[in-house]
Amino acid sequence: MLNIDSLQNGIVIDHIKAGASMTIYDLLELGKLDCCVAIIKNARSAKYGKKDIIKIDGDIDVNLDILGFLDPNITVGIIRDGKLVEKKKLVLPKKLKNVIKCRNPRCITSIEEGIDHIFVLGENQRYRCAYCEQEYSPKSGKRR
Ligand SMILES: [Zn+2]
Secondary structure (H helix, E strand, O other): OOOHHHOOOEEEEEEEEOOOHHHHHHHOOHHHOOOEEEEEEEEEEOOOEEEEEEEEEOOOOOOOHHHHHHOOOOEEEEEEOOEEEEEEOOOOOOEEEOOOOOOOOOOHHHHOOOOOOEEEEOOOOOEEEOOOOOEOOOOOOOOO
């Protein structure tokens, strides 16, 4: 078992909305990592009531850009030698690959399988499909 309080070198993804940690685990492909990953669900948070936390034990390079898209409230801390050395500021990634899908039924990504779903961030801070330029509008309400 990973002793979550004594992370020596690794990454702490904190302030995840309660229940969202598995989605993040999958999107970041943490299951493919060799190192120890701890998911803490429904931790108590003064700010949000309940939250999830993911701790990754290891000096690894994970592309965390996607977190900025998922939830800007998430915080990322980098731990070195048991100390928090960096807090990463999350920004919207310039490009999203296979995170969201184009809803245009005529888009090539809807017609053909096996094509990467690529969205590019526009100047208006919205994402457009790289193939058909259809703008992505986040569904209101709950995910799924
Ligand atoms: Zn499209």
